[in-house]
Amino acid sequence: MARYQTVLLDADMTLFDFRRSEREALRNTLQSFGLPWDEQVLRDYAKINSALWDAFARGEIDQDFLSAERFAALMRAHGGHADPWKVNHSYELALGETAYLLPGAEDFCRTLSGLGLTLAIATNGLPAAQRGRYARTGLDRYIPHLFISMELGAQKPRPAFFDRICEALGIRDRSQAVMVGDGLGTDILGGNRAGMDTIWYNPDRLPLTGPARPTYTAGSYGEILDLLSRPSPQACPTPPKNVSDL
Numbered sequence: 667m668a669r670y671q672t673v674l675l676d677a678d679m680t681l682f683d684f685r686r687s688e689r690e691a692l693r694n695t696l697q698s699f700g701l702p703w704d705e706q707v708l709r710d711y712a713k714i715n716s717a718l719w720d721a722f723a724r725g726e727i728d729q730d731f732l733s734a735e736r737f738a739a740l741m742r743a744h745g746g747h748a749d750p751w752k753v754n755h756s757y758e759l760a761l762g763e764t765a766y767l768l769p770g771a772e773d774f775c776r777t778l779s780g781l782g783l784t785l786a787i788a789t790n791g792l793p794a795a796q797r798g799r800y801a802r803t804g805l806d807r808y809i810p811h812l813f814i815s816m817e818l819g820a821q822k823p824r825p826a827f828f829d830r831i832c833e834a835l836g837i838r839d840r841s842q843a844v845m846v847g848d849g850l851g852t853d854i855l856g857g858n859r860a861g862m863d864t865i866w867y868n869p870d871r872l873p874l875t876g877p878a879r880p881t882y883t884a885g886s887y888g889e890i891l892d893l894l895s896r897p898s899p900q901a902c903p904t905p906p907k908n909v910s911d912l
């Protein structure tokens with residue numbers, strides 16, 4: 667019997683190539699408003715957006731502020747005059763029209779679906795964009811459940827996000843579930859707080875920073891599949907903490 671019966675998968679940069687979608691949607695949006703666009707603008711947007719999402723996760727700002735401020739701050743840094751609300755609205759529409767999987771993600775999901783486990787995507791994000799990508803990339807053929815923070819009324823890393831998913835899937839024993847994702851401050855910290863094991867998907871081999879403590883770290887989809895195919899702790903009482911140590 668496999669160690670875990672339920673696998674919760676993050677979406678962006680775990681399965682979806684969000685950076686490619688973000689880049690394409692940003693370029694199209696900024697160009698359509700006549701705003702500056704180059705590699706430096708993209709890098710600065712990523713920094714601004716990431717800092718605002720961190721502030722949002724800490725409960726310091728709300729989603730409305732985040733949505734407008736990321737473009738207001740970008741225009742303060744690089745110039746240009748446009749209504750940040752309108753820019754954000756166009757950007758979100760453009761983002762919803764893009765759908766790219768990371769290399770190997772489809773094969774990974776197909777193989778995972780053959781393991782006989784309960785599979786769900788558990789993502790922070792906008793319902794229209796995430797549902798659109800889920801269907802257009804064909805992941806709905808392999809992963810039957812999709813949970814989106816804005817529909818649940820709580821986002822990762824808040825325990826309420828995981829509580830609502832466990833309730834919907836009928837999970838009573840959380841030691842049977844695992845959260846898989848690339849986000850230390852969202853997927854891993856959220857899993858820690860929810861009392862669930864975690865697999866940190868870290869293909870770039872980034873250093874571990876912050877308070878999150880992954881149960882396992884995996885550098886590839888193959889390593890995640892190895893972990894999920896492993897027998898339960900009764901058969902393997904002291905699993906190594908990192909598949910690279912195997």
Ligand SMILES: [Mg+2]
Nearest residue numbers: 676678679849
């Ligand atoms: Mg992610």
